[in-house]
Amino acid sequence: MLMPYVDVEPYLRAPGRGCVQLTPCVEGGRRHLAAADPAEKEPVVFPMTAGQPVLIDFCHSVASRDWFAGSTAAASPVARHQQWPRKVKGMLLGTASISARNVRRFRDCLPPDAVVLMIGGATEGMGTQVLYDDPRVRQIAFDIYPSALTHFVADAHRIPLADQCVDAVCVQAVLEHVVDPACVVAEIERVLRPDGLVYAETPFMQQVHEGAYDFTRFTELGHRWLWRRFAAIARGPLGGPGLSLYWSSRYFLRGLLRSRRAADLVSVPFGVLALADRVMARGDLIDGASGAFFLGRKREEAIDHSGLVSEYLGAQRSKAKVSSSPTVTP
Numbered sequence: 001m002l003m004p005y006v007d008v009e010p011y012l013r014a015p016g017r018g019c020v021q022l023t024p025c026v027e028g029g030r031r032h033l034a035a036a037d038p039a040e041k042e043p044v045v046f047p048m049t050a051g052q053p054v055l056i057d058f059c060h061s062v063a064s065r066d067w068f069a070g071s072t073a074a075a076s077p078v079a080r081h082q083q084w085p086r087k088v089k090g091m092l093l094g095t096a097s098i099s100a101r102n103v104r105r106f107r108d109c110l111p112p113d114a115v116v117l118m119i120g121g122a123t124e125g126m127g128t129q130v131l132y133d134d135p136r137v138r139q140i141a142f143d144i145y146p147s148a149l150t151h152f153v154a155d156a157h158r159i160p161l162a163d164q165c166v167d168a169v170c171v172q173a174v175l176e177h178v179v180d181p182a183c184v185v186a187e188i189e190r191v192l193r194p195d196g197l198v199y200a201e202t203p204f205m206q207q208v209h210e211g212a213y214d215f216t217r218f219t220e221l222g223h224r225w226l227w228r229r230f231a232a233i234a235r236g237p238l239g240g241p242g243l244s245l246y247w248s249s250r251y252f253l254r255g256l257l258r259s260r261r262a263a264d265l266v267s268v269p270f271g272v273l274a275l276a277d278r279v280m281a282r283g284d285l286i287d288g289a290s291g292a293f294f295l296g297r298k299r300e301e302a303i304d305h306s307g308l309v310s311e312y313l314g315a316q317r318s319k320a321k322v323s324s325s326p327t328v329t330p
Contacts, residue, residue, distance in 0.1 A: 100126070103130060107134060167192075239285075
């Protein structure tokens with residue numbers, strides 16, 4: 001359940017400076033948040049958009065101050081999307097059930113009255129309804145743009161929250177849209193309390209979406225390396241070669257027909273390819289996955305380079321000459 005904004009404000013800090021608290025101030029007749037900066041004579045006053053504070057260090061972000069100038073409505077500066085087609089495709093192509101199962105497990109691992117940070121929370125993530133509906137889960141949410149589901153606007157490279165202030169983090173379909181995923185993961189580690197939980201979903205075999213704001217892809221093993229300071233509770237593929245082939249067919253037809261709308265319509269029958277993933281072995285799903293998920297718990301020790309090879313779960317394990325199997329709950 002989303003926390004009231006008044007309960008979230010004590011958690012807020014200046015972006016990039018987790019020890020600097022924010023103080024309310026009035027500018028132009030509107031309430032703002034400000035941070036004292038030793039390098040400046042006056043406090044840094046953060047802009048507002050759609051009634052929410054924009055807690056971004058614009059010197060270290062692809063976000064532009066112009067995005068939010070004069071904005072009074074919740075709107076994405078990246079792209080506008082209708083959510084129902086995405087949810088329908090998720091249900092038909094099989095990934096929705098995987099996400100729902102994983103998010104339920106994530107919720108069941110939470111301590112009582114847990115504070116959960118939703119990164120990229122301007123829209124409701126696949127399967128996350130159980131978090132919004134549960135009164136025992138207290139959610140803080142932000143995105144690069146405001147919505148009815150967010151408390152503030154921020155860039156995940158510099159999360160404007162205090163150190164070790166949340167019990168868990170949910171980050172779905174976000175890390176491909178950040179310039180430096182490792183930096184974002186480090187920020188997640190910073191705001192998590194000891195033994196805190198993370199649930200992440202990130203693409204692998206998907207073409208570019210969100211245009212210039214799409215940067216990175218991860219194999220399932222590369223995704224595990226990203227979360228190397230977490231003990232795995234569950235990890236694996238989101239969709240397999242069939243779903244990946246469906247994605248490729250859409251983009252092939254977009255290039256061939258030179259019409260995104262026509263290509264998306266013509267490619268609908270190719271969606272049946274995703275159904276083949278249901279009969280494939282898990283190793284093959286991993287090697288050709290559309291995406292990867294990871295559920296884990298923060299720990300002090302990290303996987304090192306020599307231990308990473310033993311974490312490989314794909315179909316080519318014999319070729320990798322893996323000497324030992326990782327401890328993973330499917």
